[in-house]
Amino acid sequence: MHKAFHQGSLIIERLEENGHEAYFVGGSVRDTLMNRVIGDIDIATSATPEEIQAIFPKTIDVGAEHGTIIVVTSEQESYEVTTFRTDGTYTDNRHPDNVTFVKSLEEDLKRRDFTMNAIAMDKDGKILDPFHGESDIERRVIRTVGKATERFKEDALRMLRAVRFSSQLSFFVETDTFIAIQKDRALLEMVSIERKTMEMEKLLKGQGVKNALELLVTTGLHTFLPHFEEKGNHLKELAKLPVYELQSRSALWALLVIVLNVDDVETFLNSWKLPKKVTKAAQENLKVIEQVKRMGWVKEIIYRSGLEQSLEAHQVMAVLGWENKSKSVQIHKIYNALPIHSLKDIVLDGHDLVEIAGEKRGKWIAMLYQDLEMALIHEKTQNERAALKEWVCNWLQKYDQNY
The missing domain is CATH 1.20.58.560 (Methane Monooxygenase Hydroxylase; Chain G, domain 1)
Structure with a gap:
């Protein structure tokens, strides 16, 4: 197993020692199977939030009502540990109204978005894959867990996430999932602009951005993004460029x-x-x-x-x-x-200019600095005190004549 999972394995061991099940879940497992760089490592467990807090000496409650506790292992490392759960209804098409804690790993995985993200791994590296996510990874397929339309009505952002994943992973969206996105695309209006922006930026940075942008247009999702409504052809032109650079x-x-x-x-x-x-x-x-x-x-x-x-x-x-x-x-x-990269590099400062001019500060200083910058950049004088004093005196004579 990748060394990144070492500290997390110790957390799982502690949970198991106290009579609970616990597994690595989500993106870290997917990325391990794909030999990609591993990001955040999340753990799912049968222990309740209260039981998690009782087992570990340092925890942070970031959402106990939804089952999530952060277990802090050091100043540099912490892990999200979430209780197995099922989600209630999603009246806002984004967040569950309530959650129910369960003792079944499969029930927990069943609520997740895509099969590739519904894979678990135990502390020894054994894969648990009730929805055939590993097979979909091998086939480079993005497919929802269960009925796509149900997953999207639970959380409309999942439609945009599907397109984003197609860009990041160079996967294609499975037919039923694609059809459901076309059918339910208007639900994207329920999602906050901040979340859309986050997904859009990740999409643009992916190696598969060409197909992803074309997918964004063919599904019609682009019509529910700010000012993209009439830009389908422009987005197809964007798809031809190496945006990921x-x-x-x-x-x-x-x-x-x-x-x-x-x-x-x-x-x-x-x-x-x-x-x-x-x-x-x-x-x-x-x-x-x-x-x-x-x-x-x-x-x-x-x-x-x-x-x-x-x-x-x-x-x-x-x-x-x-x-x-x-x-x-x-x-x-x-x-x-x-010769200079900013005003700070000029060897004469404002006090020097006032002294040379024998006048009070005024708008003339800003005008002088602007001309002096250009004189230095175009090498009409040198950035040393004697040369600059001479240049300033000449400039002041012309300024007096004009003003």
Whole structure:
């Protein structure tokens, strides 16, 4: 068994020593079978939340009413341990109104979304697979546990998750599951925009993004995503691009704006409830791209944008096929050769300028700094005190003449 499961195995042992069943479940088991990088490791058990808390010295109650307790094993490691359960009705098509704790592993696995996620593994690595998830993994199939329409009416986000998994895993969606998504797609309206955004970003980062975007359109799910309603053909164009090469959120959203030919950029980005930092960086990418399209990668653009923003904008342009990837080498060279990288690098500060001018602070300082930056960047003067003082004196003479 993978070493990542070692500490979790000790938790299972403790639970078993106290008369309870316990197994690894969910994505970690699926990823183990696929030899993928293992993420969070979850454990399901017949022990109740109270029994879990009684067994382990350090726990965190994150949802005891739904059976989930976090068991803390060290400062670096903790595990979600959840009681076997069945879910009640889903009146909001997203969360169960209530849960019932049970003693059967199979009953617990039966409520899960897809067969590949309904596999359990004991502490010795033995697989328990009542819904043939391992076979579906081998066939690269996404199939719901039980009737697809029931699973989607329980939690409408599962439809978008199916498409996201098809991108991440390069799997195809089984026919009955596909038909159910088409039939029940309107239920996606019940899902919060934050959850849709999370799934959409994961979808865009997957190696199978081409088929996933086509699936998004053919199922009609795209019509229940913000501002995607009339963008089916644009999304198919997006599917032709190596979108997965862009791993930053702001680069992904800048690409979407361009390919979807978005008119009102701010409204579009805000409708997805993105963090302000991401929205601002995406807009900055778009600004840089427009400038580069007009002027190329000139010193001023790279200086104003900074190396990181310049490279991110370039990556978007490379994915669009507007630039060769090797252009990043030139951007690095131009940036590294700049005499200054910010105002802080200029050897004269505001106090020096006031002293040279013999005047009080005013708007002239900002104007002077702006011109001084460009003079340095274009090497019309040198970043050393004597040369800068001479340049400032000349600038002040012209300023006095004009103002």
